[in-house]
Amino acid sequence: MIRDVEVLVIGGGPAGLCAAQAAAGAGAHVLILERDDVPGGQLVKQTHKFFGSERQYAGDRGIFIGQMLVEEMTNHPNVEIMTDTTVLGIYEDGVVTALKDEQHLKFRPKKIIVATGAAEKFLTFPNNDLPGIYGAGAVQTLMNVGGVKPADKVIMVGAGNIGLIVSYQMLQAGVDVVCVVEAAPNIGGFLVHASKLRRAGVPICTGWTVKEAYGDGKLEGVVLCRLDEKWQPIEGTEIKVACDTLCLAVGLTPLAELCWQAGCHMEFIRELSGHVPVTDENLMTSVEGIYAAGDVSGIEEASSAMVEGRLAGYAVAVSLGYDVERAQKEVEAARAELVELRSGPMGGKIRAGLAKVAEKRGGASC
Amino acid sequence: MLIKDGIPTKEDLAAVLPSEERLAKGPVAITECFQNIACNPCVAACPQHAISMEPDINATPKVDPDKCIGCRLCVKACPGLAIFVVDMSRPEDKALVTIPFEFLPVPQKGQLVCGLNRAGEEQGWFKVTQAVSGGKKNMTWMLTLEVPKELAMEVRNIKVGGYRDGE
Structure with a gap:
C-alpha cells in the first residue's frame, strides 16, 4: 500500500524540524521520517549554548532547542514523526520507500524536503x-x-x-x-x-x-x-x-545519497565539503518538488541549518498554496537571515561555495 | 597568538579594556571576543543597552563603559563564555573578577579556589565571594573571585575541584 503524504521531511534534525515547523505552521500536513530512535538529530547532544541571533535561539543550549522543537512538532496536529525509520530511496515516479520494524513502507509525497545532514570524515x-x-x-x-x-x-x-x-x-x-x-x-x-x-x-x-x-x-x-x-x-x-x-574531528561531508538517487543535479563543491544537490533560491533541487536543507546541501553551522529548514518549509507551503502571502514573507525573511549569518569573515567559505552552486545552476546566488 | 593557540595577546586585550579611570569607578564588563562571528545574545542581554554591535551581528561587541553598571547578565548570556566583569573600585588591594563557569563541582561562596590565567597557568588561591547560578535553562554559573589587583587582568578561570574551605 502506498501512503499519500503532503510534505515528506527526511531527517528530524535541526533543518528537518524547522522545515516541518514552517510548513505545518502555514497549514500543510507533514510527515517526518527519522532514522534514529529519537528525533532531534545532532541537537540531542549539543550541550553548549548556540551562537547566532535570537531568531536562531542563540544563547540557548542546543539540547533544549531540540527538545523545544520536538515537543512542538510532536504536539502539532498537522505533523507526524516516525522514528526508527530509514528512507531507502526516492524513485522517478515520486514514490519514497523506507524501512521501519522490518516493514518496507511506501509513500507518495507531494513535496519532499531532504534534510539528511552530514557524516563525519x-x-x-x-x-x-x-x-x-x-x-x-x-x-x-x-x-x-x-x-x-x-x-x-x-x-x-x-x-x-x-x-x-x-x-x-x-x-x-x-x-x-x-x-x-x-x-x-x-x-x-x-x-x-x-x-x-x-x-x-x-x-x-x-x-x-x-x-x-x-x-x-x-x-x-x-x-x-x-x-x-x-x-x-x-x-x-x-x-x-x-x-x-x-x-x-576532521570535518563533515554531506549525506546526499538520496539526492543522487532521486536524480538531482549534483556537483562537487569543495567549499561545501563534498557533493551537494544544486538548489535554487527556494532550496529546491533540479527535481521539481524535491528540496534540500541543512548540511546535506553544504556543511555549515546548525543555526544556518535551522534557517534553511524554515526557508524550505515556507517555500513548500507557498508552492502548495498555504497561507501564501505570509509564507512568502517568511521565505524572504529567512533568505535575509541567511545572508546576515553568512556575511562575516567566517562565512567566506560558504559564500564562495554558494556562488559556485549558483554558477552551476545558471542563476543568482541565494 | 590567538588564532594559533587560543591565547589573546596584549594587543588583543588592549582594544577591549576600559580605561583605568573607569575601572577604578566600579564593576564593568570586558568582552574578550575578538573574532567577527555571527552572534549577538550579549546585546539583547544588557538591560542598560551598553553593548552594541555595528554594523551588524558579525561585528565584535563594544561596551559603553559609561552605561555599563557591571550587572553581569552578559557574563551568563555569552555563548562563548568570553565576557568577564572586573571591579577595581575597592579601597584595599583586592579586585573582584567575575568569570563564567560550567563545571562540577561548583565552588561555594567563601571557599578558596586555584585561579588560572588565559593559558591555564596557576595564579594562586583566591576566595569565592559569590557563586550565582545562571538558572535551569542557562546553566552557566557566575563566580566572583577576590584577587590581588595586579592579577585582575590575569585570572580568567579556576581549576576544577580541590576547593579549600576559607579561613
Missing part, C-alpha cells in the same frame, strides 16, 4: 583501526546521550568547532584532554571556544598531525609530528604521546 594513518579511535560524534553521543565517560586520557584531532566543543565537553565529563592537534596553521573553529579550552590548560597545537597510532589490541598512544607549509610531515619532529582515546 575519517583520517588515514597506520593503525587507525585500533579500538579507542573514535569520531567526535560518537564520543559526544556516548558522553552526552549515553552518559558514559568515553575516555580517561584523550587527544583530539581537529581544531574546528566540533573538535573544540567536544574537547570542552570531555573536560566537563572529567576526561583528561592532553591536547588538540590541528594540521592547519590556524585554529578553524570559533576562537572563543579555543580560548575556553586554553584557559582550562589544554594546549592547542596548530601545524601538527597524527603520524600513526600504536597499541597492543587497543590504543595506547599516538605519534604526533609537525607539518610544513605544504602539509608534509617534518622529519625529526615526531613525539610519542600516551593516550587511551584518539578523537577525530
Whole structure:
C-alpha cells in the first residue's frame, strides 16, 4: 500500500524540524521520517549554548532547542514523526520507500524536503583501526546521550568547532584532554571556544598531525609530528604521546545519497565539503518538488541549518498554496537571515561555495 | 597568538579594556571576543543597552563603559563564555573578577579556589565571594573571585575541584 503524504521531511534534525515547523505552521500536513530512535538529530547532544541571533535561539543550549522543537512538532496536529525509520530511496515516479520494524513502507509525497545532514570524515594513518579511535560524534553521543565517560586520557584531532566543543565537553565529563592537534596553521573553529579550552590548560597545537597510532589490541598512544607549509610531515619532529582515546574531528561531508538517487543535479563543491544537490533560491533541487536543507546541501553551522529548514518549509507551503502571502514573507525573511549569518569573515567559505552552486545552476546566488 | 593557540595577546586585550579611570569607578564588563562571528545574545542581554554591535551581528561587541553598571547578565548570556566583569573600585588591594563557569563541582561562596590565567597557568588561591547560578535553562554559573589587583587582568578561570574551605 502506498501512503499519500503532503510534505515528506527526511531527517528530524535541526533543518528537518524547522522545515516541518514552517510548513505545518502555514497549514500543510507533514510527515517526518527519522532514522534514529529519537528525533532531534545532532541537537540531542549539543550541550553548549548556540551562537547566532535570537531568531536562531542563540544563547540557548542546543539540547533544549531540540527538545523545544520536538515537543512542538510532536504536539502539532498537522505533523507526524516516525522514528526508527530509514528512507531507502526516492524513485522517478515520486514514490519514497523506507524501512521501519522490518516493514518496507511506501509513500507518495507531494513535496519532499531532504534534510539528511552530514557524516563525519575519517583520517588515514597506520593503525587507525585500533579500538579507542573514535569520531567526535560518537564520543559526544556516548558522553552526552549515553552518559558514559568515553575516555580517561584523550587527544583530539581537529581544531574546528566540533573538535573544540567536544574537547570542552570531555573536560566537563572529567576526561583528561592532553591536547588538540590541528594540521592547519590556524585554529578553524570559533576562537572563543579555543580560548575556553586554553584557559582550562589544554594546549592547542596548530601545524601538527597524527603520524600513526600504536597499541597492543587497543590504543595506547599516538605519534604526533609537525607539518610544513605544504602539509608534509617534518622529519625529526615526531613525539610519542600516551593516550587511551584518539578523537577525530576532521570535518563533515554531506549525506546526499538520496539526492543522487532521486536524480538531482549534483556537483562537487569543495567549499561545501563534498557533493551537494544544486538548489535554487527556494532550496529546491533540479527535481521539481524535491528540496534540500541543512548540511546535506553544504556543511555549515546548525543555526544556518535551522534557517534553511524554515526557508524550505515556507517555500513548500507557498508552492502548495498555504497561507501564501505570509509564507512568502517568511521565505524572504529567512533568505535575509541567511545572508546576515553568512556575511562575516567566517562565512567566506560558504559564500564562495554558494556562488559556485549558483554558477552551476545558471542563476543568482541565494 | 590567538588564532594559533587560543591565547589573546596584549594587543588583543588592549582594544577591549576600559580605561583605568573607569575601572577604578566600579564593576564593568570586558568582552574578550575578538573574532567577527555571527552572534549577538550579549546585546539583547544588557538591560542598560551598553553593548552594541555595528554594523551588524558579525561585528565584535563594544561596551559603553559609561552605561555599563557591571550587572553581569552578559557574563551568563555569552555563548562563548568570553565576557568577564572586573571591579577595581575597592579601597584595599583586592579586585573582584567575575568569570563564567560550567563545571562540577561548583565552588561555594567563601571557599578558596586555584585561579588560572588565559593559558591555564596557576595564579594562586583566591576566595569565592559569590557563586550565582545562571538558572535551569542557562546553566552557566557566575563566580566572583577576590584577587590581588595586579592579577585582575590575569585570572580568567579556576581549576576544577580541590576547593579549600576559607579561613
